[in-house]
Amino acid sequence: MSSFHLTDTGMSDRALEIAGRVEDFVRGRIAPMEKDPRCGSHGPSDEMALEMKGMAREAGVLTPHILGGGAHLTHRETACVLIRSGLSPLGPVAVNTMAPDEGNMYLLGKVGSPELKERFLQPMVQGKMRSAFFMTEPAADGGAGSDPSMMLTTCRPDGNHWVINGRKTYITGADGAGMGIIMAKSDDGACMFLVDLPDPAIKIVRVLETIDSSMPGGHSEIVIDNLRVPATQMLGESGEGFRYAQVRLSPARLTHCMRWLGCCIRANEIASDYANRRHAFGKPLVDHEGVGFMLAENLIDLKQAELMIYWCADVLDTGVLGTVESSMAKVAVSEALMRVADRCVQVMGGQGVTADTIVEQIFREIRAFRIYDGPTEVHKWSLAKKIKRDWKKAQEA
Known part of the structure; x- marks a missing residue:
């Protein structure tokens, strides 16, 4: 039994019912599959993902967060469900709430035309197709990373098509994906295209070996060589790509927080159980202040992370972009969960660094999470710029 309890007060009955079923499924059916040999360094195989x-x-x-007819749970309700889906690193893959698919589904649901929704969104919602989001570019080229304005991938009109050229990297899930969302730069500014995958003009140079291992397809380095895309597959108009990226940005940051909170709740359960069962120097580990205090600090960090998630979700549910709030939540939650995961490893000692439990993988996943969707330092820098802008406005008032 977990010593950490999620705050469900005021949550809708429909979200609690869905979340309960998701939790039962992830704990009962998916967590036992964590040692399946089809789980590799680049995530579970596509065969295993489809099976789950x-x-x-x-x-x-x-896809429990998207209801019949395409209706989407509120952000607060989504948090209630996605936290439970994250109770195993395999859970989001199994129930179809994993990045980048979850963020891509949200974007297409908000801004896609009926034709694009039918062609690209529905297969994703049905769990029949994975997707990828092509934005980050290699540092060696001087391309876009945390600063998207540095984008070097180009697109130019050619009749009723656009031609795209460039290089991308850290593209999650590209290997094995059935569709992709590509960001490129035209004379008007950033553009966003939906493309079918695989395509001979999109070459996977290599699948990178990374610290994390939960996302199917891993993270790839890509070359795009004269890719022709029908103009009808551009989201919006030329130059509007960053505007559409903003629609996806804050919710995607927050759903990362939701999923990884679920993982750390599970890690803390395992570490707490270990500390109560394992004895040293004449008593259970939990009775040693150095260990018991770490677990107490975990409860505090987990609760603070949960409350930051719900606070930001409530802001997004008002209809605003929530860029500042999602930056704050991303920093607070990722840093808190890093502390939790690190303490879990420490409490378990040698056992914590083995693959005998899922704690070791969760630690690796959370370390990568501090970089996903913007490193902590970039978000702090952005928040500091806002402080300066607000100060200047106050002086001018």
């Missing part, structure tokens, strides 16, 4: 999604479909928990 089939199980979720049968259990009625596939």
